[in-house]
Amino acid sequence: MNDAPTRVLVTGAAGRIGRATLELLAEQGVAAHALDQRDPGDLPADLVVEGDACDPRAVREALAGVDAVIHLAAIATPLDDPPETVFSVNTRSTYTVLELAGAAGIRRVSIASSIAMYGISFAAKPVSPAYVPIDEDLPRQAEDPYALSKQVDELTATMMARRYGMGVVALRLPFVGGAAGRLSKYAEEFAREPEQGASSLWAYLETRDAARAFVLGLSVPGPGMRAVLVAAPNTMVPQQTEDLLRRFHPGAEVRRPLPGRAAPVDTSAAARLLGFRPGYLLL
Numbered sequence: 001m002n003d004a005p006t007r008v009l010v011t012g013a014a015g016r017i018g019r020a021t022l023e024l025l026a027e028q029g030v031a032a033h034a035l036d037q038r039d040p041g042d043l044p045a046d047l048v049v050e051g052d053a054c055d056p057r058a059v060r061e062a063l064a065g066v067d068a069v070i071h072l073a074a075i076a077t078p079l080d081d082p083p084e085t086v087f088s089v090n091t092r093s094t095y096t097v098l099e100l101a102g103a104a105g106i107r108r109v110s111i112a113s114s115i116a117m118y119g120i121s122f123a124a125k126p127v128s129p130a131y132v133p134i135d136e137d138l139p140r141q142a143e144d145p146y147a148l149s150k151q152v153d154e155l156t157a158t159m160m161a162r163r164y165g166m167g168v169v170a171l172r173l174p175f176v177g178g179a180a181g182r183l184s185k186y187a188e189e190f191a192r193e194p195e196q197g198a199s200s201l202w203a204y205l206e207t208r209d210a211a212r213a214f215v216l217g218l219s220v221p222g223p224g225m226r227a228v229l230v231a232a233p234n235t236m237v238p239q240q241t242e243d244l245l246r247r248f249h250p251g252a253e254v255r256r257p258l259p260g261r262a263a264p265v266d267t268s269a270a271a272r273l274l275g276f277r278p279g280y281l282l283l
Protein backbone atom coordinates (compact mmCIF):
# COMPACT_ATOMS: atom_id res chain seq x y z
CA MET A 1 0.00 0.00 0.00
CA ASN A 2 2.96 2.29 0.32
CA ASP A 3 4.19 2.21 -3.29
CA ALA A 4 4.23 5.46 -5.19
CA PRO A 5 1.21 6.21 -7.40
CA THR A 6 1.76 5.80 -11.12
CA ARG A 7 -1.23 7.73 -12.52
CA VAL A 8 -3.02 10.46 -10.60
CA LEU A 9 -6.34 12.20 -11.27
CA VAL A 10 -6.26 15.90 -10.37
CA THR A 11 -9.72 17.49 -10.11
CA GLY A 12 -9.98 21.27 -10.36
CA ALA A 13 -6.88 20.87 -12.51
CA ALA A 14 -7.24 24.20 -14.31
CA GLY A 15 -7.17 26.14 -11.05
CA ARG A 16 -4.19 27.71 -9.38
CA ILE A 17 -3.23 24.73 -7.22
CA GLY A 18 -4.39 22.17 -9.79
CA ARG A 19 -2.09 23.42 -12.51
CA ALA A 20 0.89 23.57 -10.13
CA THR A 21 0.08 19.99 -9.06
CA LEU A 22 0.02 18.76 -12.66
CA GLU A 23 3.36 20.49 -13.26
CA LEU A 24 4.89 18.85 -10.19
CA LEU A 25 3.60 15.40 -11.17
CA ALA A 26 5.07 15.88 -14.67
CA GLU A 27 8.43 16.87 -13.13
CA GLN A 28 8.32 13.71 -11.00
CA GLY A 29 7.50 11.56 -14.03
CA VAL A 30 4.06 10.59 -12.70
CA ALA A 31 1.30 10.32 -15.31
CA ALA A 32 -1.79 12.48 -14.71
CA HIS A 33 -5.43 12.87 -15.70
CA ALA A 34 -7.19 16.22 -15.31
CA LEU A 35 -10.83 17.01 -14.60
CA ASP A 36 -12.16 20.54 -14.66
CA GLN A 37 -15.35 22.24 -15.75
CA ARG A 38 -13.25 24.38 -18.09
CA ASP A 39 -10.41 23.05 -20.22
CA PRO A 40 -7.97 25.88 -20.90
CA GLY A 41 -6.36 23.72 -23.61
CA ASP A 42 -2.82 23.57 -22.24
CA LEU A 43 -2.99 21.35 -19.15
CA PRO A 44 0.00 18.98 -18.86
CA ALA A 45 -2.01 15.74 -18.54
CA ASP A 46 -2.47 12.57 -20.62
CA LEU A 47 -6.23 12.92 -20.42
CA VAL A 48 -8.23 16.09 -19.86
CA VAL A 49 -11.92 15.64 -19.12
CA GLU A 50 -13.94 18.82 -19.35
CA GLY A 51 -16.81 18.17 -17.00
CA ASP A 52 -18.43 18.60 -13.64
CA ALA A 53 -16.93 16.83 -10.62
CA CYS A 54 -20.54 16.36 -9.40
CA ASP A 55 -21.32 14.34 -12.56
CA PRO A 56 -20.61 10.61 -12.11
CA ARG A 57 -20.16 10.11 -15.86
CA ALA A 58 -17.39 12.73 -16.11
CA VAL A 59 -15.74 11.49 -12.91
CA ARG A 60 -15.77 7.84 -14.09
CA GLU A 61 -14.17 8.84 -17.38
CA ALA A 62 -11.46 10.83 -15.58
CA LEU A 63 -10.77 8.01 -13.10
CA ALA A 64 -10.14 5.32 -15.73
CA GLY A 65 -6.74 3.75 -15.08
CA VAL A 66 -5.64 6.00 -12.19
CA ASP A 67 -4.39 4.70 -8.84
CA ALA A 68 -4.58 7.93 -6.80
CA VAL A 69 -6.65 11.13 -6.68
CA ILE A 70 -5.92 14.73 -5.71
CA HIS A 71 -9.34 16.35 -5.33
CA LEU A 72 -9.22 20.13 -5.57
CA ALA A 73 -12.37 21.01 -7.57
CA ALA A 74 -14.47 23.40 -5.53
CA ILE A 75 -15.91 26.86 -5.43
CA ALA A 76 -12.99 28.31 -3.47
CA THR A 77 -14.82 31.23 -1.84
CA PRO A 78 -18.33 31.92 -0.53
CA LEU A 79 -18.21 35.49 -1.85
CA ASP A 80 -19.10 35.05 -5.54
CA ASP A 81 -21.91 32.47 -5.72
CA PRO A 82 -25.22 31.89 -3.93
CA PRO A 83 -24.59 30.17 -0.57
CA GLU A 84 -26.61 27.07 -1.46
CA THR A 85 -24.52 26.68 -4.63
CA VAL A 86 -21.22 26.92 -2.73
CA PHE A 87 -22.35 24.32 -0.23
CA SER A 88 -23.92 21.91 -2.68
CA VAL A 89 -21.21 22.00 -5.38
CA ASN A 90 -18.39 21.54 -2.88
CA THR A 91 -19.97 18.74 -0.89
CA ARG A 92 -21.52 16.94 -3.86
CA SER A 93 -18.30 16.97 -5.90
CA THR A 94 -16.33 15.59 -2.95
CA TYR A 95 -18.91 12.88 -2.33
CA THR A 96 -19.02 11.90 -6.01
CA VAL A 97 -15.24 11.83 -6.53
CA LEU A 98 -14.51 9.86 -3.35
CA GLU A 99 -17.41 7.42 -3.81
CA LEU A 100 -16.42 6.55 -7.37
CA ALA A 101 -12.71 6.44 -6.50
CA GLY A 102 -13.41 4.07 -3.60
CA ALA A 103 -15.65 1.85 -5.73
CA ALA A 104 -12.90 1.73 -8.37
CA GLY A 105 -10.42 0.41 -5.79
CA ILE A 106 -8.42 3.62 -5.38
CA ARG A 107 -6.97 3.81 -1.89
CA ARG A 108 -4.79 6.96 -1.95
CA VAL A 109 -6.45 10.36 -1.97
CA SER A 110 -5.56 13.92 -0.99
CA ILE A 111 -8.35 16.48 -0.71
CA ALA A 112 -8.39 20.25 -0.25
CA SER A 113 -9.80 21.44 3.03
CA SER A 114 -9.21 24.93 4.35
CA ILE A 115 -8.22 26.93 7.37
CA ALA A 116 -11.57 28.61 6.60
CA MET A 117 -13.34 25.48 7.92
CA TYR A 118 -12.97 26.86 11.46
CA GLY A 119 -15.31 29.70 10.49
CA ILE A 120 -12.97 32.64 11.11
CA SER A 121 -12.01 33.50 7.52
CA PHE A 122 -15.42 34.34 6.06
CA ALA A 123 -17.46 35.30 9.12
CA ALA A 124 -19.67 38.35 8.54
CA LYS A 125 -18.49 39.97 11.78
CA PRO A 126 -14.93 39.48 13.09
CA VAL A 127 -14.47 36.18 14.92
CA SER A 128 -11.35 35.18 16.85
CA PRO A 129 -9.89 31.72 17.33
CA ALA A 130 -10.19 30.39 20.90
CA TYR A 131 -6.41 30.05 21.01
CA VAL A 132 -3.22 30.43 18.98
CA PRO A 133 -1.32 28.89 17.43
CA ILE A 134 -4.39 27.25 15.95
CA ASP A 135 -4.20 23.49 15.59
CA GLU A 136 -6.37 20.66 14.29
CA ASP A 137 -8.51 20.64 17.46
CA LEU A 138 -9.50 24.32 17.38
CA PRO A 139 -13.26 24.71 18.06
CA ARG A 140 -15.29 25.31 14.90
CA GLN A 141 -17.39 28.49 14.63
CA ALA A 142 -18.72 28.16 11.07
CA GLU A 143 -21.37 30.62 9.99
CA ASP A 144 -20.71 30.60 6.24
CA PRO A 145 -21.44 27.97 3.57
CA TYR A 146 -17.81 27.54 2.49
CA ALA A 147 -16.61 26.70 6.02
CA LEU A 148 -19.48 24.25 6.41
CA SER A 149 -18.78 22.67 3.02
CA LYS A 150 -15.17 21.98 4.03
CA GLN A 151 -16.27 20.49 7.37
CA VAL A 152 -18.68 18.22 5.50
CA ASP A 153 -15.97 17.31 2.96
CA GLU A 154 -13.79 16.12 5.83
CA LEU A 155 -16.68 14.07 7.23
CA THR A 156 -17.30 12.60 3.79
CA ALA A 157 -13.63 11.63 3.59
CA THR A 158 -13.80 10.05 7.05
CA MET A 159 -16.81 7.98 5.98
CA MET A 160 -15.15 6.94 2.70
CA ALA A 161 -12.00 5.92 4.55
CA ARG A 162 -14.16 3.49 6.57
CA ARG A 163 -16.38 2.44 3.68
CA TYR A 164 -13.52 1.57 1.32
CA GLY A 165 -10.44 1.25 3.53
CA MET A 166 -9.16 4.33 1.75
CA GLY A 167 -6.27 6.50 2.92
CA VAL A 168 -7.27 10.18 2.72
CA VAL A 169 -5.25 13.24 3.69
CA ALA A 170 -7.22 16.50 3.97
CA LEU A 171 -5.03 19.58 3.84
CA ARG A 172 -6.35 22.60 5.73
CA LEU A 173 -4.83 25.27 3.53
CA PRO A 174 -4.34 28.92 4.42
CA PHE A 175 -4.34 31.63 1.75
CA VAL A 176 -2.56 30.13 -1.28
CA GLY A 177 -0.95 32.11 -4.07
CA GLY A 178 2.06 32.42 -6.35
CA ALA A 179 5.00 34.43 -5.00
CA ALA A 180 4.98 36.59 -8.13
CA GLY A 181 1.21 37.15 -8.25
CA ARG A 182 -1.73 36.92 -5.89
CA LEU A 183 0.40 36.29 -2.81
CA SER A 184 2.59 39.41 -3.15
CA LYS A 185 -0.47 41.51 -3.96
CA TYR A 186 -2.22 40.46 -0.75
CA ALA A 187 1.00 40.65 1.28
CA GLU A 188 1.39 44.30 0.27
CA GLU A 189 -2.25 45.06 1.02
CA PHE A 190 -2.20 43.32 4.42
CA ALA A 191 1.08 45.01 5.35
CA ARG A 192 -0.59 48.40 4.76
CA GLU A 193 -3.87 47.40 6.37
CA PRO A 194 -3.21 44.48 8.73
CA GLU A 195 -6.88 44.35 9.80
CA GLN A 196 -7.65 43.00 6.29
CA GLY A 197 -5.52 39.93 7.01
CA ALA A 198 -6.84 39.26 10.50
CA SER A 199 -9.49 36.76 9.37
CA SER A 200 -6.82 34.70 7.61
CA LEU A 201 -4.39 35.07 10.55
CA TRP A 202 -1.94 36.54 7.97
CA ALA A 203 -0.98 32.96 7.11
CA TYR A 204 -0.08 31.77 3.62
CA LEU A 205 1.33 28.94 1.52
CA GLU A 206 3.00 29.39 -1.84
CA THR A 207 1.18 27.56 -4.65
CA ARG A 208 4.11 25.21 -5.43
CA ASP A 209 4.38 24.23 -1.77
CA ALA A 210 0.65 23.49 -1.71
CA ALA A 211 1.09 21.24 -4.76
CA ARG A 212 3.95 19.41 -3.02
CA ALA A 213 1.88 18.84 0.11
CA PHE A 214 -0.95 17.31 -1.96
CA VAL A 215 1.46 14.94 -3.71
CA LEU A 216 3.06 13.99 -0.37
CA GLY A 217 -0.43 13.20 0.93
CA LEU A 218 -0.57 10.29 -1.52
CA SER A 219 2.39 8.57 0.12
CA VAL A 220 0.88 8.32 3.61
CA PRO A 221 0.53 4.58 4.22
CA GLY A 222 -2.56 2.73 5.34
CA PRO A 223 -6.26 3.48 5.53
CA GLY A 224 -7.88 6.28 7.51
CA MET A 225 -8.57 9.97 7.16
CA ARG A 226 -6.08 12.52 8.49
CA ALA A 227 -6.73 16.27 8.42
CA VAL A 228 -3.71 18.51 8.93
CA LEU A 229 -2.97 22.22 8.84
CA VAL A 230 -0.31 23.40 6.40
CA ALA A 231 1.18 26.90 6.24
CA ALA A 232 4.44 28.74 5.80
CA PRO A 233 6.26 29.17 9.13
CA ASN A 234 6.07 32.96 8.85
CA THR A 235 3.20 35.35 8.12
CA MET A 236 2.98 37.41 4.94
CA VAL A 237 3.27 40.74 6.77
CA PRO A 238 6.21 42.60 8.37
CA GLN A 239 4.45 43.30 11.71
CA GLN A 240 5.23 41.27 14.82
CA THR A 241 2.69 38.44 15.16
CA GLU A 242 2.11 38.92 18.89
CA ASP A 243 1.39 42.64 18.32
CA LEU A 244 -1.09 41.77 15.57
CA LEU A 245 -2.83 39.24 17.79
CA ARG A 246 -3.08 41.71 20.67
CA ARG A 247 -4.66 44.27 18.31
CA PHE A 248 -6.99 42.12 16.23
CA HIS A 249 -7.61 38.94 18.24
CA PRO A 250 -7.33 40.11 21.86
CA GLY A 251 -9.62 37.29 23.04
CA ALA A 252 -7.42 34.51 21.67
CA GLU A 253 -5.38 32.70 24.32
CA VAL A 254 -1.72 32.77 23.28
CA ARG A 255 -0.53 29.28 24.19
CA ARG A 256 3.12 29.69 23.30
CA PRO A 257 5.43 32.49 22.23
CA LEU A 258 5.12 33.48 18.57
CA PRO A 259 8.32 35.43 18.03
CA GLY A 260 8.81 37.83 15.12
CA ARG A 261 6.66 36.93 12.14
CA ALA A 262 5.88 33.37 13.33
CA ALA A 263 2.61 32.18 11.77
CA PRO A 264 -0.03 31.54 14.46
CA VAL A 265 -0.60 28.08 12.97
CA ASP A 266 0.75 24.84 14.44
CA THR A 267 1.91 22.74 11.48
CA SER A 268 3.70 20.05 13.48
CA ALA A 269 1.09 17.40 12.59
CA ALA A 270 1.74 17.93 8.86
CA ALA A 271 5.49 17.80 9.45
CA ARG A 272 5.11 14.46 11.25
CA LEU A 273 2.59 12.94 8.83
CA LEU A 274 3.98 14.18 5.53
CA GLY A 275 7.51 15.27 6.31
CA PHE A 276 6.31 18.55 4.82
CA ARG A 277 8.20 21.80 5.26
CA PRO A 278 7.35 24.74 2.98
CA GLY A 279 10.22 25.90 0.79
CA TYR A 280 8.89 29.05 -0.90
CA LEU A 281 8.80 31.71 1.78
CA LEU A 282 8.10 35.43 1.63
CA LEU A 283 11.12 37.03 3.27
Ligand SMILES: NC(=O)c1ccc[n+]([C@@H]2O[C@H](COP(=O)([O-])OP(=O)(O)OC[C@H]3O[C@@H](n4cnc5c(N)ncnc54)[C@H](O)[C@@H]3O)[C@@H](O)[C@H]2O)c1
Nearest residue numbers: 012014015016017037052053073074076112114173175176
Ligand atom coordinates in the same frame (compact mmCIF):
# COMPACT_ATOMS: atom_id res chain seq x y z
N1 LIG B 1 -6.38 29.30 -2.96
C1 LIG B 1 -6.62 29.36 -1.66
O1 LIG B 1 -6.26 30.35 -1.02
C2 LIG B 1 -7.26 28.19 -0.95
C3 LIG B 1 -7.29 28.20 0.43
C4 LIG B 1 -7.88 27.15 1.11
C5 LIG B 1 -8.43 26.10 0.40
N2 LIG B 1 -8.42 26.11 -0.96
C6 LIG B 1 -9.03 24.98 -1.68
O2 LIG B 1 -8.07 24.41 -2.57
C7 LIG B 1 -8.73 23.92 -3.73
C8 LIG B 1 -8.10 24.51 -4.98
O3 LIG B 1 -8.15 25.92 -4.88
P1 LIG B 1 -7.56 26.89 -5.99
O4 LIG B 1 -6.98 28.05 -5.28
O5 LIG B 1 -6.73 26.14 -6.98
O6 LIG B 1 -8.95 27.35 -6.65
P2 LIG B 1 -9.26 27.81 -8.13
O7 LIG B 1 -10.55 28.55 -8.07
O8 LIG B 1 -8.06 28.47 -8.74
O9 LIG B 1 -9.47 26.42 -8.87
C9 LIG B 1 -10.58 25.60 -8.66
C10 LIG B 1 -10.82 24.85 -9.97
O10 LIG B 1 -11.90 23.95 -9.76
C11 LIG B 1 -12.74 24.00 -10.89
N3 LIG B 1 -14.07 23.59 -10.46
C12 LIG B 1 -14.87 24.22 -9.57
N4 LIG B 1 -16.02 23.52 -9.42
C13 LIG B 1 -15.92 22.45 -10.25
C14 LIG B 1 -16.77 21.36 -10.55
N5 LIG B 1 -17.98 21.23 -9.96
N6 LIG B 1 -16.36 20.45 -11.43
C15 LIG B 1 -15.16 20.55 -12.04
N7 LIG B 1 -14.30 21.56 -11.80
C16 LIG B 1 -14.69 22.49 -10.91
C17 LIG B 1 -12.68 25.43 -11.39
O11 LIG B 1 -13.02 25.51 -12.76
C18 LIG B 1 -11.22 25.78 -11.12
O12 LIG B 1 -10.40 25.51 -12.25
C19 LIG B 1 -10.22 24.24 -3.55
O13 LIG B 1 -10.86 23.10 -3.02
C20 LIG B 1 -10.22 25.37 -2.54
O14 LIG B 1 -11.44 25.41 -1.79
C21 LIG B 1 -7.83 27.12 -1.65
